[in-house]
Amino acid sequence: MKRATRWLFPLGTGILLLAVWYGAKRLWQIPSFVLPTPGEILAAAWQERRTLVASVLITGRGALLGFVAAVGVGFLLSLVMAFSLRLKQSFYPYILMLQMTPVVILAPIFVLWLGQGLPAIVAVTFMICFFPVVANTTMGFLSADRGWAELFVVCRATRWQEIRYLRIPAAMPYFLTGMKIAGTLAPIGAITGDFLAGTQENGVGGIGFMTIAYFSQLKIPALFATGVTACLLGFLFVGGVSLLHWVLLRRWHDSFIGSRRN
Amino acid sequence: MRGKEGFNNLIMDPGLHVRLAGVGKRFGAGPGVIEEFSLAAAPGEFVSLIGPSGCGKSTLLRLIAGLTPPSAGEISVGGAAPLAGREGVFLIFQDANLLPWRRVAANVELPLMLRGDPAGARHERVRAMLDLVGLPHAAGHYPWQLSGGMRMRVSIARALSVAPRLLLLDEPFGALDEMTRDRLNEDLLAIRERDPFTAFFVTHSVMEAVFLSNRIIVLSANPGRIAREIAVPFSYPRRPELRETPEFLALIAETSHALRSVLPR
Ligand SMILES: Nc1ncnc2c1ncn2[C@@H]1O[C@H](COP(=O)(O)OP(=O)(O)OP(=O)(O)O)[C@@H](O)[C@H]1O
């Protein structure tokens, strides 16, 4: 019963939304170049499948590279900042400043420095993913229980042992949370990136680029279809991070064992 | 592993000598938690600390472990000032303090791994320690799968795995039922026969203090001071039946009386 409702409720909501969609369209006679039906969007997606697959690959590549760079650099920088108050004080204000500067302003600067195309897109994605990783992971490194830290002192652990066997495992839940937020942002970053700095080959570019192209060609159902594609890409990222979260934490962390405890 | 050297240890190294002279401790600008505290424990002596909550028992252990510096006076452990993380000194914490991401065996193994023992010897020692605390079947469990008492026993196994020369125990058996506690008391003494160590043992149980110690220190609160010292004359090894003798019961009565006189009304 519980298993069934898990699927039935979201399914019911979906059907309801579709009904409202079709109903509104019929009731107010909304033309398809303003609001296409889901059927028309799917048809357009099928028709444009080659273009869409190519564009999702382009955007996905930019998103993945930017995401991986942000996670890697963010993790290392957090580690460094967690172990030296002086370094944290030196870096943190500037990291905040970068985060405060809107990406739409940074993008043209990246284009200026890196040229149109992949490097600029990766840079935009990096900028958007970086902060959640750093903020969460730094917090994680500093949040290890004081009793645990004292245990490591009593055991005469070296600095490196403390990092390896205490700080990194204790920070994992926080790191993965930062990564999850970054995962939802990476496709958005990359799409913004190719919206502002994207290039094309034979009329095919990233998702952000295709949005502009379809709009200018008034291919409205196809425009909606790029939205669906972007959404799928987002799910792919979040799914990947969730999988990692599950693999690393399922055995011991409260977020997984809470329900099993009783 | 250590069994063979056990006899030698008994003669040559019964444990570390600990001496506190006029020790005071305050945190920041707060009131003195401990004042004018002087106490010496001979190598291999088992000293219990008993007193009202908040009188500074945990603080005293942390001072001896070198985890926090005294504000006044001098402390020496084995002839030297206490140093955080000194070889042979181990602290059993008030809560079990296990790492939730490590299985039971890996938690017990942690101190041995951190000091670089070879894997084979480590695993043998972990198995022996888990047998000792009655948890051989729990080696593959995570801490969240254990009861509070089981977690505490893992913590004890972890401390004993390094064969300490000075063991500081902060209410290690407080969360256990009386039967388990009695058994672990006996086990602790048995281990000490083989691998002697000096012990400071904080407890709220008078019976436990009398059964384990050479000496019981009754503390008064605000600030923490020695109110009474009670020598326990029974020789080691102590048999479980000791608990039923009139001499034992008389000493319990004496200690309880001393404790009642320091408890705030
Ligand atoms: N790090 C600290 N900073 C400030 N005050 C502290 C600190 N640690 C302990 N204290 C204070 O020192 C006093 C003694 O604390 P301690 O933990 O040593 O008591 P205790 O005798 O172990 O009590 P219990 O039997 O409840 O465990 C308490 O009043 C406590 O508030």
Ligand SMILES: [Mg+2]
């Ligand atoms: Mg205490």
